[in-house]
Amino acid sequence: MTPTRATRAPRSPRRQAARARAVASAVTDPELPMLTLADLGVLRGVDVVGDSHVVVEITPTYSGCPAMAAMRDDLVRELTGAGFDRVEVRVSLDPAWTTDWITPDGRAALAAAGISPPGPAPSSTGPIPLTLLPTARQVRCPQCDSPATELVSEFGSTACKAQYRCSCCLEPFDHVKEI
Amino acid sequence: MTEHVHTSPEDEHESAYSGLLVNDAHWAFGTDFEDPLAGVDTTIPEGIDAPTLAAYALMLGDDSLVMSHRIAEWTSNAPELEDDIALSNIALDLLGQARLLLARAAKADESIVPALPDGSPAPPEDALAFFREAHEFRNVRLAEVVNGDFAEATVRVLLFSVWRLAVWEQLRTSRDHVLAAVAAKGVKELAYHRDYAARWFVTLAQGTDESRSRLLAALDALWPLWPELFDTHPVEAAAAGSGVGVDPATVRESAEAVLDQVLAAADVPRPEVARRAGVLGRTGRDGMHGEPLSRMLAEMQSVARAHPKGLW
Structure with a gap:
């Protein structure tokens, strides 16, 4: 059998998978463009099936996250x-x-972009305790690094953020809330 | 054959909206950008009755959708910008849950999805949201009542999320993979909703005479709909019996305990108001709703129904 058209040399499956992973890992989040999807932990898997079919697995941050599309x-x-x-x-x-x-x-x-990164997430197994007092977090101001910060609202500009204000430099800033 | 929004290239610099159309995969009715359950294992577990699973998912999805819409009506109307954003965040979480649950219901039993004209790009969850009549909705009546003042929103979100979180804590172990995953995600979101409403409840109760009297009035007004949340509908009993759902009666004690914590912190006594009767014993889960739901749907569904093939 003589090939009727020029075919490129097949690439090694391992190299193809590594290449796909590198490309997918570099894609940035639409709402937090300083983060890649890999940094955000949204990218859960990249597999290459056959020579050129890539299957990517992503996990939504919030049920209503409009950035998924x-x-x-x-x-x-x-x-x-x-x-x-x-x-x-x-x-x-x-x-x-x-x-x-x-x-x-x-x-x-996140910190370099003026957004306070999240602390450790609370356990979400078992009964979820009611918390009537504002969540106590050790949040430092991403602008001036002061530890004197106050919560403005648990709900910020997007579902994943809470609003804070620095008591020292008085700048408001976002904190990625722990979930 | 679909109606589409088009801008000619020469208009693009003039239109503030042209940038929005570069990526046509925005989440809106008719965009059909993706199946929210793409790649999720939606096979029905062995021994599970598919129509029961679908009917159960529809109930949970309708609770989310109707409650989401009512809370979304607060957008631009809340007393402070922070609360406007908070309520919008809560509505968005509920809308996301609604989308997954209605998609799950449609996947389990396609026969529940209203038929749309050939060429309609509406995915099944949109067909369920926009092309059913009020009597086909299975939400609890607490979700649908007309919005009142901010105290009313506080009480409504509190009662709804205390109940729902108690149910969803159990739903995390559903034998249906999709419901279990939606619940595992949802409890994290509902915990924020519940804490938000509980803190405002205490704040308003302990605030001024005016804020306290409004809060008490809102509690009295919504309390008659609280017992309905724990009624067991036959669909819920069947879903619970097969391990995919939760019988709400079984979480009443834990939900009441959480609510009592909030009432105690706020120094507010339990209201002594009788439950709202159903019509011939039928309530929200049976498709028996008040006029407010019809009015809400008339507004929510009008554009989709006028343009069933619309794409925007």
Whole structure:
């Protein structure tokens, strides 16, 4: 059998998988563009099936997160642009996303952008205790590093953030809330 | 065949909206951008009756959708910007839960999805949200009553989230993978909603005479709908019996205990108001609703119904 058209040399599956992972890992979050989806912990898996079919698994941060569609589109665009013929983005609901999955690089990028990174997430197994007092957190001002900060609201500009104010430099800032 | 919003290239610099259309995968009716359960294992566990699972998921989804819509009506109307944002966040969480639950219901039993004209891009969860009549909704009546003042919103979110969190703590072990995953995610969100409402409840009760009297009036007004949350509908009994759902009667004690903590902190006695009767014993779960739901749906559904093939 003589090939009727020029075929490129097959790439090694391991290299293809590593390449797909590198491309997917570099895609940034639409709402927190200083973070990659990998930094945010939303990117749960990247697999290459066959030569050029990529399956990406992502986990939503919040049930109503409107950025999911943009994330999916960005992943498809970047991977297709990198030469993968078929890109499939799957949603993985279980286990639920937790802020504990934000990487150290991600936390540093948040702080550098003036957003206070989350502390350890509370346990979400067993009965969830009622908390009538504002959540006590050791939040430092991302502008002036003062520990004197006060909570303005547990609900911020997006579902994932709480609003704080620095008592020292008086700047308001966002804190990624622990879930 | 679909109606579409188009801008010609020369108009694009003039239109503030053109940037929004670059990525047409925005989450809106008719955009059909993705299946919210794409890649999620939606097989029905062995021994589970699919129509029961669908009917149960529909009840939970309708609670979320109707409550979300009422809370969303607060957007731009709350007393302070922070609370406007908080209520919008809560409404968005509930809308996300509604979308997953209605999609789950449709996946379990396609026959419950209203038929739409050929060529309609509406996904099943949108068809369920926008093309059913009030009597087909299965939400509890607490979710649908007309909004009052901020004290009323506080009490409503408190009662709703205390009850729902108690149910969803149990739902995390559902034999249905999707419901278990939605609940595992949802408890984290509902915990924020419950704490938000509980803190405002205490603040208003311990605030001025005016804030306290408004809070007590709101509690008296909504209290008649509290017992209905713990009634066991046959669908809930069947879902609980097969391990996919929760019989709300079984969480009454734990929900009451949490509510009592809030009432004690606020120094507010339990109201002595009788429960609101059903109509011939039928309540929200049976599709028996008040006029406010019809009015709400008329507004919420009007654009989708006028343009069943619309895309925007």
